[in-house]
Amino acid sequence: MHKHQKRPWTFYVLATLFTLFVIFLYGPMISIFILSFQGPTGGLVFPLTDPGFHWFGALFGQARTGDVGGAFGRTLPLALAVMVATVVISVAAGLAFRRRFFGSSVLFYTALASLIMPGLVLSIGILVAFQFLGLPTRWYSSAFGAHLSWTLPFGLLIMFAVLSRLDPAYEEAAYDLGATRWQTLTQVVVPIVLPGIIAVSLFGFTLSYDEFPRSWLTTGPQNTLPIEIYTMTTTVTSPALYALGTVTTIISFLAIGLALGSIGYIQHRRRNKKSF
Amino acid sequence: MVHSGVVSLQGVTKSFGSLTAVDDIDLTIDGGSYCCLLGPSGCGKTTILRMIAGHETPTSGEIQISGVSVLGQTPVQRGTAMMFQSYALFPHLTVLDNVAFRLKMQGMAKRERRAKAHETLEKVQLNHLAERMPAQLSGGQQQRVALARAVITNPQVLLLDEPLSALDEFLRLQMRGELRRMQRELGITFIHVTHTQLEAIAVADLVVVMDDGHIVQASAPEDVYARPTSAYVARFMGGQNVLRGVVQSVVGPTVTLRSDQGQIFEVDSAQISAAAGDIVHLSIRRDHTELEKSDAVPTQPNHVVGKVIAIEYQGTYVKVTLDAPDNREFVSHVPDDKYLAQRVDVGDQVVVSWRAADVHILADDHRKSESGPDLELAS
Incomplete structure (x- = not known):
């Protein structure tokens, strides 16, 4: 290839497209991030006047910004519970599906079907079913189930991919070396597929944490955070909304960073552990 | 009194669905000898190895080790240990913890099992790599770790599934000599599956040539090579x-x-x-x-x-x-x-x-x- 070859015109077209894409992706996020530092007298739009942390304080004060603290106090345990349930069920199902059994493919497609089902429809369905059964909808019961219907297909698909690459010789070696089934699971299989399990946890947590459509009619009288934010857009007209967006985005990034960081650490450790 | 480590198969058959992988085999392998199961892929040699190891159950027939029926026993109860073709070293454990794994499963205390693992690693000249992870080792080193892990509790029978197939030509020659040396040193029965003729006759006391689920000749290497019966x-x-x-x-x-x-x-x-x-x-x-x-x-x-x-x-x-x-x-x-x-x-x-x-x-x-x-x- 010639070193100083002229770039084809397509390069400039694609570069422009990509730049627009990046601006579209990060522009709003960065604008909201900047505007969340708006001063007490500033409005919902630029310019930024007298920047500070005023609206972050207002978030947790008893202003008329809605029950952000309470909503966060429900969303976090819900996301953690969904994460744990997703991991446990996905790993167990992944192990079961390594052996073909009667009806396994039907079961597999049934589990995936909820990916295709629109979230709002599912939300209505759960509400109707709970009313029919005479059960109250709550964030820890009906919303928990609704979120699982969304996170489990992802968890299952990841675990199937991870476990299908797991060499059965590891389990045979463990059996050969006198490990019980439980020891094989806890000391061999789970540690080997730990990066995959972390990935499933990340999906379980983040998908539940910011889930709106499936929470819409299923959280009951007490809102989760995404519902609370939606409600606030109709009632709150202060930059507190932006401050809230910044805080929740930071929490999401922390979760992703924690997950990717630990996967990276595990893989680094397996390759490069220092010798004496 | 049957010599310890004698492996005997009587009328052993193994079918997978309609496919008969091993067909009514009788074979006795002397205790403390080096036996090679030799044949093309799909001849049933690995299935025999896995049945002796306890990873497959015969459809019919009897398997004895040291004169005792081992059907239904775990590998540990049988006194066998297997070295896998891929070595199956646990990627999340150090070399030392891989070697000590069997002792850990027995419930031996950490200090004690690590000392024993160091001792075993010494036998394969790998003690200086004890704290490495398996992915940091060369193929030959991984193989020696797998060997050390298998022999740490002095099994009666060591089963090796194509142990040299993942190595390059030079290492293969070196490692097969090392396997033979190890077998003499430990004095236990080695059963080694291979599809390489020269590998089998170079290391074995008894070469068992197989074809399509049957044994076609089982004799000393010089007989199999110079005096074939078919x-x-x-x-x-x-x-x-x-x-x-x-x-x-x-x-x-x-x-x-x-x-x-x-x-x-x-x-x-x-x-x-x-x-x-x-x-x-x-x-x-x-x-x-x-x-x-x-x-x-x-x-x-x-x-x-x-x-x-x-x-x-x-x-x-x-x-x-x-x-x-x-x-x-x-x-x-x-x-x-x-x-x-x-x-x-x-x-x-x-x-x-x-x-x-x-x-x-x-x-x-x-x-x-x-x-x-x-x-x-x-x-």
Whole structure:
């Protein structure tokens, strides 16, 4: 290839497209991030006047910004519970599906079907079913189930991919070396597929944490955070909304960073552990 | 009292659905010996290994170790240990913790099991890598870790599934010597599955040649190589030319055979009790032949004539291949000095002859004339 070859015109077209894409992706996020530092007298739009942390304080004060603290106090345990349930069920199902059994493919497609089902429809369905059964909808019961219907297909698909690459010789070696089934699971299989399990946890947590459509009619009288934010857009007209967006985005990034960081650490450790 | 480490299979069959992988096998492997199960892929050798190890259950038959039936027992109860083809070293554990794994499962305290693991790693000269992770080791080092992990509790029988197949040529030769040394040092029974003929005869006391779920020959390496009992073994082991003829006459010490192409072979009658009409397979070692460039067809028996189709220099000898008249290749190994004195070229007409005393009869393929139509064996 010639070193100083002229770039084809397509390069400039694609570069422009990509730049627009990046601006579209990060522009709003960065604008909201900047505007969340708006001063007490500033409005919902630029310019930024007298920047500070005023609206972050207002978030947790008893202003008329809605029950952000309470909503966060429900969303976090819900996301953690969904994460744990997703991991446990996905790993167990992944192990079961390594052996073909009667009806396994039907079961597999049934589990995936909820990916295709629109979230709002599912939300209505759960509400109707709970009313029919005479059960109250709550964030820890009906919303928990609704979120699982969304996170489990992802968890299952990841675990199937991870476990299908797991060499059965590891389990045979463990059996050969006198490990019980439980020891094989806890000391061999789970540690080997730990990066995959972390990935499933990340999906379980983040998908539940910011889930709106499936929470819409299923959280009951007490809102989760995404519902609370939606409600606030109709009632709150202060930059507190932006401050809230910044805080929740930071929490999401922390979760992703924690997950990717630990996967990276595990893989680094397996390759490069220092010798004496 | 049965010697410890004797492995005996009696009428063992293993079927997977409609496929019979191992068909009614009887085999006894002496305690403290090195046995190689040899055969092409799919012949059932790995299935036998896995049944002895306790990773597969025979469909029928009996397996005993040291005179005790082991069916239904775990590998630990059997006193076996297996080395896997992929080594199956646990990627999340250090070399030391991999080696100590079996002791950990037994519930041995950390300090004690680590000391024992260091001791075992010393035997394979890898103690300096004890804190490394498996992914940081070379193939040969991983293999030695797998060996150390398998032998840490002094099993009676060590089972090795294609242990050298993942290594390059140079390491393979080095490691097979090391396996043999280890076996002598530990004094336990080694059962080693391989599809490489030279590997099997280099290390084993007993070579078990398999084909399609059956044992076709189980004997000392020199017997399997130089005195095969069937055309299959002769061809599979290599180093032999296999010929076939119908007995024409038995006169005194000489049995005269005639091939389908009209060649005449003479065999010493001490090797065979044959009658006219019998079909006999015989083998001649490639290095027990004389090659001569000649257009004339000799009048004496025990020769083949043909055109040279390939010449390969092998260092101490030259491998000359001719297209024998029955369309099977016939190979002659010519010592290098002799070849250099009388070169041949591809396309030359040559005569390859041998002494009647160097002919070996493949006894299992001897068909008596009254036994009906001849069954041509698969090559």
